[in-house]
Amino acid sequence: xxxxxxxxxxxxxxxxxxxxxxxxxxxxxxxxxxxxxxxxxxxxxxxxxxxxxxxxxxxxxxxxxxxxxxxxxxxxxxxxxxxxxxxxxxxxxxxxxxxxxxxxxxxxxxxxxxxxxxxxxxxxxxxxxxxxxxxxxxxxxxxxxxxxxxxxxxxxxxxxxxxxxxxxxxxxxxxxxxxxxxxxxxxxxxxxxxxxxxxxxxxxxxxxxx
Ligand code: GAR
Numbered sequence: 505x506x507x508x509x510x511x512x513x514x515x516x517x518x519x520x521x522x523x524x525x526x527x528x529x530x531x532x533x534x535x536x537x538x539x540x541x542x543x544x545x546x547x548x549x550x551x552x553x554x555x556x557x558x559x560x561x562x563x564x565x566x567x568x569x570x571x572x573x574x575x576x577x578x579x580x581x582x583x584x585x586x587x588x589x590x591x592x593x594x595x596x597x598x599x600x601x602x603x604x605x606x607x608x609x610x611x612x613x614x615x616x617x618x619x620x621x622x623x624x625x626x627x628x629x630x631x632x633x634x635x636x637x638x639x640x641x642x643x644x645x646x647x648x649x650x651x652x653x654x655x656x657x658x659x660x661x662x663x664x665x666x667x668x669x670x671x672x673x674x675x676x677x678x679x680x681x682x683x684x685x686x687x688x689x690x691x692x693x694x695x696x697x698x699x700x701x702x703x704x705x706x707x708x709x710x711x712x713x714x
Pocket of ligand 1: 548592593613614681
């Protein structure tokens with residue numbers, strides 16, 4: 505069984521989707537052993553506590569820069585012997601020391617179809633504001649490995665979601681979560697934990713066993 509550590513900063517609905525998948529026996533090959541939050545007030549911490557999962561709080565504000573913060577996160581991850589790190593609404597950009605230490609072992613969920621609406625400044629509700637501003641008719645979510653290029657790592661899974669007339673950023677965000685993020689994130693975590701993902705030349709390949 506792989507040790508899954510989930511990094512959060514906010515509401516934690518993606519964490520909830522992972523914990524729900526685990527309780528249904530649908531998180532194959534791994535267990536969520538720890539939740540680490542950059543924000544002491546994140547509701548995600550309450551969700552973890554309700555599920556009896558140990559938590560670590562490392563407030564971003566307590567560190568002078570991303571390098572110092574990433575070092576503290578790296579130490580925390582080593583102390584809990586993480587095999588897989590899942591960024592589930594984690595709003596801090598981690599520096600290269602951490603990314604290199606966990607190469608192809610960090611996955612992120614992004615609320616758009618990468619390479620659209622991604623990169624610096626595209627996070628949370630802003631992503632959906634930009635999609636509505638552009639008038640796209642399809643958006644969705646992407647789960648990918650994390651590299652030093654923001655939102656640029658190998659894509660594991662994507663799912664498209666329709667944009668509807670009258671959508672607000674909040675309505676669209678909720679639909680993308682329900683129809684895409686909460687489904688593809690637990691599935692990508694399972695594929696990783698079952699050793700069914702391979703990265704070759706910057707692309708991720710899924711081993712379809714059945
Ligand atoms: C989710 O939509 C996630 O995809 C997004 O923030 C939200 C967090 O919600 N992440 C990013 O934008 C990262 N670039 P949650 O805390 O309820 O899971």
